[in-house]
Amino acid sequence: MLDRIYGERDRKRGPERTLLWLVSEVGEVSEVLIKGKSSGSSYEVELADALAWLLSFANVVGVDVEEAFLKRYGSGCPRCGSIPCICPER
Amino acid sequence: MLDRIYGERDRKRGPERTLLWLVSEVGEVSEVLIKGKSSGSSYEVELADALAWLLSFANVVGVDVEEAFLKRYGSGCPRCGSIPCICPER
Numbered sequence: 001m002l003d004r005i006y007g008e009r010d011r012k013r014g015p016e017r018t019l020l021w022l023v024s025e026v027g028e029v030s031e032v033l034i035k036g037k038s039s040g041s042s043y044e045v046e047l048a049d050a051l052a053w054l055l056s057f058a059n060v061v062g063v064d065v066e067e068a069f070l071k072r073y074g075s076g077c078p079r080c081g082s083i084p085c086i087c088p089e090r
Numbered sequence: 091m092l093d094r095i096y097g098e099r100d101r102k103r104g105p106e107r108t109l110l111w112l113v114s115e116v117g118e119v120s121e122v123l124i125k126g127k128s129s130g131s132s133y134e135v136e137l138a139d140a141l142a143w144l145l146s147f148a149n150v151v152g153v154d155v156e157e158a159f160l161k162r163y164g165s166g167c168p169r170c171g172s173i174p175c176i177c178p179e180r
Contacts, residue, residue, distance in 0.1 A: 044158040068134040
């Protein structure tokens with residue numbers, strides 16, 4: 001879906017600027033955290049936007065994030081291998 | 091799935107430190123971009139990790155990202171309303 005909306009312009013923009021948009025959106029999530037409602041936005045909107053830019057970036061660099069995610073997390077924590085994770089706290 | 095692996099420790103860690111982990115993972119995606127293979131990692135791994143921390147953060151602040159994403163992008167670009175997007179380039 002996102003590729004249909006933004007795919008062509010994402011590829012034209014290229015990975016560097018697309019990644020900077022992702023960084024910018026993560027900044028807007030931070031703004032909701034530190035400013036609350038006076039940020040004028042919400043976690044719903046900013047997390048959706050951050051996810052959209054993450055998916056756009058993945059499209060640009062040719063990665064299927066869903067597949068990569070399931071490969072890495074589909075059978076538990078990639079470090080300890082357990083569900084729930086039993087790694088040292090961090 | 092991710093909530094079963096990390097939910098309890100994510101909630102214990104809280105939103106601030108969970109968001110800092112997301113920032114850190116986006117940094118690792120940047121590292122793959124600027125260093126390539128000499129980063130010792132890959133887009134697949136780092137984008138999966140960034141997505142995992144985004145989902146962890148959303149869990150901590152009680153947002154269903156899939157729902158928020160579909161609400162915002164499910165019927166086209168949230169700014170211009172079109173598929174594909176016809177906003178001014180950015």
